[in-house]
Amino acid sequence: MVQHSPTVIVWFRRDLRLSDNPALLAATAMGQVLPVYIHENNQQEGGGGAWRWGLQQALAALNADLQGKLCCYVGDPARLLPEVAHAVGATGVYWNRLYTPQAIKRDRAIKQSLIERGLQVRSFNGSLLWEPWQVLKADKTPYKVFTPYYRRGCLVQDVPRQPMDAPPTVTWATLPAAAPAPSMQALDALLLGDVSWHKKWHGIWSMGEEAAQTRFEHFLSHGLACYDQGRDFPGRDCTSRLSTALQYGLLSPNQVWYGLEHAKADEHSVDKFRSELAWREFAYYQLFHFPSLPHKNFQPKFDHFPWLEDEVALGRWQTGQTGIPIVDAGMRELWQTGVMHNRVRMLVGSFLVKNLLLDWRAGAAWFKDCLVDYDLAINSASWQWVAGCGADAAPYFRIFNPVTQGEKFDRNGTYTRRFVPELANLPDQYLFKPWMAPASILRQAGVRLGQDYPEPLVDLAASRAQALAAFQALKI
């Protein structure tokens, strides 16, 4: 009689890679491996069309790396996993953990039901440097302020685990005919829909584990050295652009953390970059300990803030037609590329919340719709930070001035001119405040305010004063 080695299902989720994949490595050690991906139709924690496009690309790349062996399903994992496990005769199901409220609840229930069916279930940490429940204050409560969280909480813990190589050989299990039929095409159709707007991104994005490694190597050799000094300048290539890779798990934070050790860069840049990775951790940490983060003000005193409801203003913000050039540049970058530079995310967020007095949740929802790197934890924590209502948030009275921010961080206008080409011929002096330009300068630059480019949607000084007054009225 032929003896088959045990089969373990590896349930891929936000870990779409072969290297440094703890669940895959452990399953390989047990015997044959069946790689499975299941997309839940009603899942609420993923992003919108841009994010789904990125996910489809990342899954296609993983499937190619697996020589077409990835079994993709659309449906309920609580039903599909036991069915597939039964059909293939699996002895276990392994996965890397997720940390969002809905996923935690679902995974607990699935784990219980699989164990009751006699399957071995193992979960691993494949996407965080520190487990959220391991980092607590002396009184065993969670940190609410970033610096002590990182310096006194994380850095005194065990060092993050070293990344692991991809398993040198894997014996892939084959799916018997009796198993639920996987369909990559059905998943593609669901993720991409029937519109083709995303074609514009094929030259911009290259998704997959290998592309993420290449991007990281490029950053190590070209960007890291200027990270500390240059990361706030949207026109410079000083940031890693690894957020999408981290979002889909094409690269693990451990690979990034330890990859920095071999880089030729000063320690300020390495420290700064590591602390940004820690901001990512802090966002996951906050969401884990405060699951209402995406919906409720972290500081309840903001519950009475008099947000306006102004669909016209929201629409002009969304489409990059506010008449404030660097804000419009950011919103158009988002629409055209699916991402936005971090400094500009802060500026457009501040403008929405503190100049237009619109609720941060409207901004978060638009980002969810448009970001390829959309991440429930980071987006929610960042919007609460921008709005001033989050844990360790920017104080509400810190209102960015988009004119001086533009002059400081996009000094020669490279970024703003790229995304707001109708202002390209304005001299630097007026690029960030075209409404102040003399008529002759506007004429020479071919700009008719109100026709080629909008008049400002709000008066920056007056709206700032109005926001501060509303804030004062809360007696915060």
Ligand SMILES: Cc1cc2nc3c(=O)[nH]c(=O)nc-3n(C[C@H](O)[C@H](O)[C@H](O)COP(=O)(O)OP(=O)(O)OC[C@H]3O[C@@H](n4cnc5c(N)ncnc54)[C@H](O)[C@@H]3O)c2cc1C
């Ligand atoms: C309003 C707002 C919404 C945001 N929404 C998201 C989101 O949905 N998804 C997302 O990945 N990032 C989000 N960010 C954080 C940040 O803007 C992006 O991570 C960053 O711009 C990605 O570019 P990068 O990879 O070149 O970053 P780098 O500067 O190279 O940083 C390296 C990595 O560190 C992490 N990181 C960097 N900055 C932050 C930060 N402020 N908070 C948490 N983690 C950070 C990211 O994983 C990033 O890839 C948001 C920021 C703001 C202000």
